[in-house]
Amino acid sequence: MKIWMPDRSEKTAVTPATQGKIDMQKVNFNLHTTIVDSIRELPAPTEVHVPVLGCILQIGKGKKVQRGTRVAERPTTHGGDKHAPGAGKVNGINYTHVSITLDGEEESVDPVELGSMEPGKGLLRALRGLGIDTGSLAPAETLIINGLNPEPGITAAEQLLRDEQPTLEAGLALASRIITPKRTVLALAQGYETTLSGCEAVPVKPVYPNSLAPLVAKTVTGRENPEGTVVLSVMDLYSLGQVAGTGLPVRDTVVTVNSGLNYKVLIGTPLSAILANAGIDVEQGDRVILDGPMRGRAVYSLDDGVNRDTYGVTVVRHDAFPAITDEPCINCGECVLNCPARVMPHLISKYAEFNLFENTEAYGIGACFECGLCAYHCVARRPLLQYIRLAKKELAASKSS
């Protein structure tokens, strides 16, 4: 059992602790703002980096591609295949991204006729082939469309509801054909009035973490983890709508850039292009995050491309918050008192820190929906969500072996 102790003498990391100055960023968990602008179209980049992590590559370097050519196949039912968003030539492959230089041509692969397919395994396989995540598309009694913005600072969901109704309706029709629900509900922020055909509107208080799927299901149905319920986000409907309308693979996504405007970007657009277009400078030590500030993934390089289900690009400045530490837990209880899943993150993190993963099951680790509020409130600034994810991964690995 190895316990890692950091060497405090090495001050190479650019952190607020070493800089000694913190310009605390204002934090607001409100999820609803009135949108006045429409979706901006980002000019097509010269090069896209399609993320292919976890997929089997289907293309080689130097090959010409059309819009919709499959570049990687996803071997499981979670997540769909990856395709080229435009015509061009593959100019680089590594295990995370396929780089394609776009030449602006309009050639595309032949569309797939989805309207004639009967709901069943064949249709699901065809959807996966078009880039859709079919993991939750199964017959169910209740279909809940999560119309809340997923994280603070993100407005993509409500922007789509405002400006892309036809695509969403097409996606909803396709989803309903597969799921055949008896009841369709649109969960909306309180005070926001909009409709989708065939949906009853249920208001939800627009404060994070109420936008997470398990909590939306609880608000709508009144039960926790209800059976026979599928929750789809508005972004999922948007992808389904693109596929249903054109028969071609998913091509673009709508992202909120740094709590500002929403842009429609091609899948694989590099973050450097998005940030340059929005006029955001990234400095040494900043965090550039795909999705939102509470659940998003920080990237290593600005060359990373957006994924099909990315809904935001967030930049957190290097001096915005005090740095994460390796301090032991002081048992203040802030994580427990703020956890929406009623889990005990402090004890889970203590066990995970010392590799005693079996002991974490007693404290509700299976119920955690990874909202990130424990790490937000931690006074000792421990990376609590990382410990929880580590424990989940280790428990799954030990169970499968």
Added chain:
Amino acid sequence: MTPQVIKPYSQVTTRLIVSPPSHWRSGRTIKGMMQDHLIALLPAVLMAMASFGFEAFRVLALAGATAVVVEALCLKLMNRDITVDNYSALFTGIAFAFLLPPTAPWWLVVIGSSVAIILGRIVFGGLGANPLCAPLVAWAVCRLSWPAPMDMDLNLLHTTLNYPLTQLKYFGTSALYQFDYSDLLLGNQIGGLGTSQVIALLAGGVYLLVRKQVRWHIPAAFIGSVFVTAWIFHLSDPTLYAAPLFHVLAGGVVFGAFFLAADPACSPVGRVPMLLFGAIAGIMVVIIRVYGVYPDGVPFAILLANLLSPLLDRVRPKPFGAK
């Protein structure tokens, strides 16, 4: 052929920090929490120096300095990062000093402060790992080992004031006429260096609540249950048992409520467990004062309740979705 010039990665790209979510943090730090606790103690420190003079300052300074030096030494011996700059050792030393009589001899202060850090915290693993409140561990060790220097009345014979709880224990309720509630609030009594400055401690406690460094559950439950238990005794026989407000204002109840019982490491984390913890400790304070040998039951009551914390933490709802 000239060799290819390879620039270091850091010169060609901007280095980004990669860390797990959440990428927003509340801005709270251990150092900030301890700073707020020290600010909350400041009115009581000033009042103590006004009441007891330079002696109080001597004891406070010695206790605080000893605690910091001992913790730094112990952390160095254990090869851990020296984190005394988060003021937690200083707070422990000063909280311990608050429990002492103002004329405590230097060796008592040094030994007590060292015991608070070593036995109260270091041997269990450092800040956050102690199952018992560190200043109270030191108080208990000193009280049982050297009762005479720790005795309030014996050490402050040069004043005309009295220690309310010994008056109650040895002379009964009839001796309580000498104390007004305003006397108890303003510190016209002898007692611990800091525990007798009740109004200043209340101000500090309110400051901590407003700054959200302490949740209201433990102080409210503690003070509330001291009041209710004392009231039950008082109702049964007013001549034998003191009024409930007297019990709340005398001794270390207010100090214990905000600064000792609410110590994060040794108190439970859930809402209902915190209320139960405060209630149990409060009931035991009055029982020890009525039936026990010691005039003030607060330290022992809180220590006993600390032992119950892990059990009380099991009173919690099932996780989300669990049947």
